[in-house]
Amino acid sequence: MGNSTVLTNTTRSSNREGLNDSLALPQMKQQLINNVVARNLKYASFYSLNENSNSQKNNLNLPETEYFIHHFDIKFLNELIPSSRPKRYSRKTQSWKGIVTEVNEDSFSARLYDQTQNDTYEIGDFEIRVVSPEDKEYLKIGGIFYWSVGHFMENGTSINKSEIRFQRLILLTEEDINSAINESSTLFGQLKEGVIE
Amino acid sequence: MNKFPPLPYEAEVTLLGTGGGYGESVLLKVGIDEWIIIDSCIDPYTKKPLPLQYLEELGVPLEKVRLVICTHWHNDHIIGISQILASCLNAKFVFSRITDLKKFLYLCGLDSQKTSKGSVTSTEEFLNCIKIVAGRRDYFFTAEADKKIYRSIVRPINLEFELYALSPSPKVIEDFTGEISTLITEYGQRNNAIINKSPNDKSVALLLKFGNTRVILGADLEIGRDENEGWRHIVINSLVCDDHRSSIFKIPHHGSENGYLQEVFMNLINEDGILKIAPFARHNLPTDNMIDVFSTHSNHLYLTSKNSISQKPKNRDKGIAKIAELACKNLREVKFSYGVIQSRIQYTNNLASWVTLTHGAAFQYAV
Numbered sequence: 001m002g003n004s005t006v007l008t009n010t011t012r013s014s015n016r017e018g019l020n021d022s023l024a025l026p027q028m029k030q031q032l033i034n035n036v037v038a039r040n041l042k043y044a045s046f047y048s049l050n051e052n053s054n055s056q057k058n059n060l061n062l063p064e065t066e067y068f069i070h071h072f073d074i075k076f077l078n079e080l081i082p083s084s085r086p087k088r089y090s091r092k093t094q095s096w097k098g099i100v101t102e103v104n105e106d107s108f109s110a111r112l113y114d115q116t117q118n119d120t121y122e123i124g125d126f127e128i129r130v131v132s133p134e135d136k137e138y139l140k141i142g143g144i145f146y147w148s149v150g151h152f153m154e155n156g157t158s159i160n161k162s163e164i165r166f167q168r169l170i171l172l173t174e175e176d177i178n179s180a181i182n183e184s185s186t187l188f189g190q191l192k193e194g195v196i197e
Numbered sequence: 198m199n200k201f202p203p204l205p206y207e208a209e210v211t212l213l214g215t216g217g218g219y220g221e222s223v224l225l226k227v228g229i230d231e232w233i234i235i236d237s238c239i240d241p242y243t244k245k246p247l248p249l250q251y252l253e254e255l256g257v258p259l260e261k262v263r264l265v266i267c268t269h270w271h272n273d274h275i276i277g278i279s280q281i282l283a284s285c286l287n288a289k290f291v292f293s294r295i296t297d298l299k300k301f302l303y304l305c306g307l308d309s310q311k312t313s314k315g316s317v318t319s320t321e322e323f324l325n326c327i328k329i330v331a332g333r334r335d336y337f338f339t340a341e342a343d344k345k346i347y348r349s350i351v352r353p354i355n356l357e358f359e360l361y362a363l364s365p366s367p368k369v370i371e372d373f374t375g376e377i378s379t380l381i382t383e384y385g386q387r388n389n390a391i392i393n394k395s396p397n398d399k400s401v402a403l404l405l406k407f408g409n410t411r412v413i414l415g416a417d418l419e420i421g422r423d424e425n426e427g428w429r430h431i432v433i434n435s436l437v438c439d440d441h442r443s444s445i446f447k448i449p450h451h452g453s454e455n456g457y458l459q460e461v462f463m464n465l466i467n468e469d470g471i472l473k474i475a476p477f478a479r480h481n482l483p484t485d486n487m488i489d490v491f492s493t494h495s496n497h498l499y500l501t502s503k504n505s506i507s508q509k510p511k512n513r514d515k516g517i518a519k520i521a522e523l524a525c526k527n528l529r530e531v532k533f534s535y536g537v538i539q540s541r542i543q544y545t546n547n548l549a550s551w552v553t554l555t556h557g558a559a560f561q562y563a564v
Contacts (some may be wrong), residue, residue: 092342094517099317112528114511119241121218122510123479124528144317149520170314172307180306187331188299194289194336196345 050169093150098164100143112147131164138166160165198539199554202255204277205229206351206545208358210405210412210445213238213247214501214559216534217477220276222248222502223414223447225405227358232257233264234285235323235403235414238276241533246277249284251537260287264347264360266340267292267504268401268416269303270323271289281323290330291346292323293399294339296374302327304381314557342366343436356408356544358490361437363402364418368425373399397450398426402417404437407544413465415449420458428458432465442467444538444551448474452483452491462494471497471536479531492564501536503557534558 098110101123112122131139138145144167151160174179203209209226210373222236227233230418234248246345252259262285267275270292280354291364295301305324340346340362347360397417405412409538421427424434428449446466450456452474463480464471472495474483483491483504491498510528523530536559543549 015533021295032491092514092517094513094521097317107526113524114513117511117513120511120530120533121241122530123526124510124525130524139355144315147525149517149524151516151520160520160523162520164524167315170311170316172310172314176310177307180303180310184299184306185300187327188302188330190334191298192336194338197340 021127052081091150091152093144095148098145100139100141100145102137103141110145126164130162131166135164135166138168143167198537198554199541200254202226202257203505203541204543205305206366206543207538207541208410208544209541210447210551211234211251211416211537211539212447212473212475212501213500214475214536214538215239215247215253215474215501216502216532216536216558217451217479218531219533220247221475222246224248224251225360225412227347227360227405227407227490228390229551230257230261231265231358232262233360234262234281234288235266236240236268236416237275237281240535244277246273246281247535248277248281254370259285262288263349263445264289264325265292266346266401266403267323267326269293269399270320272297272319272322272499274417275322277322279322282326282329282542289336290326291338291340291401292326293401294341294370295377296370297377298538300374300377300381304377308451310362315321319464321412330562340365340371340403342430342434344563345437346403351544353412354545358405358407361406363404363413363435363437364416364427365399365401366421366426366430366434368430369398369427369466378403396553398430400449400453402428402431402449406437406439406441408547409441410542411443412445412447413437413443416447417450419450419453428456428461432458432460443470445471445473448483448491449471450482451475451477451480452487453480454484454487457487459491466494469497471495471499472542472550473499473501475501476503478506478534481506492562496564497553498562499538499553499555500560502534507532536560 043074085086086197095115096112097115098112100108100110107125107127109123109125111123114122128139146163146167147162147164151158199343203226207226209224211224213222213224215221215238219241221236223235225233225235234253236249239245240247240250249259261460262442265278265285265288266284267278267290268274282288301331302324305320308318308320309324312321327337338346342364344362345359346362347358349358350356351358352529376449387439396422397419400416400418402416402418403414405414421429424430443465444467448456472491474491488498507530509530510521511530535557537556538553538559539556540551540553
């Protein structure tokens, strides 16, 4: 799986000590690009959330953008934006990879694979409203998503988060398809069916 | 459960179950020392295929495994089977007949390409088995209704063991050729994992014959829509079922209503025969109603585990668990419940009957 990340920056009007105090958005975006390239990540997004506006999303579409994995990585964020101030985040996070098994009018069910404890799996039901409007088109049986929950502190304020991001379309290139055709033809050519006497 | 191997003149039919979420498997010991493994299941903690673990516990060398049968092609049903085939160097690989195998391999190839880009594989186990067969330059074998897939003769008593496929029926095989194109269109090039329930109608039910003894292994075969499919097809059209009824029946499809056909019990199964079920707790199979139905057919009803799903999520940090609970209703762990139902019979003694023992989560249902 390729490296990828989504960074979430929460800024509240009542508390302007968020990270975009220290850097203007274009500068931050450039730093993100630099860091993403340096880390050989395939995709990154930066969210600026403000009480007075809707979520603004800035995707950094890199040449190799192929898929999107949600994962909020505060540690990475701190590394990314050097600051003389003490780090203000501590975190506990947990993520699951989910496969949609059933879609109803207001809810959906999924099989959930814990990304930190790779043994037994879980099942669970979600309300469809927890899926962002832009992800709804991917909510289908067999759809793959990443569910992350986290708890962290920002200047003494406790913040809980739960986010679901669906995997975008996997676009198989002509090369991929040709490769599948060639491999299946080669494999088929090597097979011989036996007969029980 | 006997933790020693069966005697040379004993046959064995053992069902391994996991509670449903991690597969199920049947092991057969036929002839003097030949073993057949049908499907697979794993221990989710060690990832080890349980049929291999079972044979190792008995001290059976893996070269005694002659056949690995895959009754489904979907990963969910056969998890670990490629590891079994790779470990059993003398085993032949058997799977449900696919008319256009080349096209099916193309579907597997697309699935494999998607997996390399972050999707979830659905056909990897099957494809890996095919690659093992090709790598060994070995023959593969296919199963379809009325086809013999294994034969062994015990000398000097000349007792013949024969294993026949009871399904899939010709119509189901024909229909699947068209379905492959649909699967390629719907799943092959998209991001979705294949969540396909239709493998059940291609499922390979089996009939084991030796002397006057019969054993039917129902896999996940459902009753079918008409006499051209599923158990309806077998009851009406089977050429290999004879007047001897089965003394052991591995009940199909986790004891679901969809797999229950009364005519099967009326025509093919001994009254009071040994019935074995591997429950699938996640789907609440078998239901209490179906347990009652099966109880009317036999007092020898065994289950590999209770049909009860945990109502709790996995153990984790309490703070995280609380946040998760707010977003996801009914988050619950699919527990691993390993159970073994082991039956053995001395086949040289005409008066002998099956001795059945349970192990782990398995138990005999008390009416």
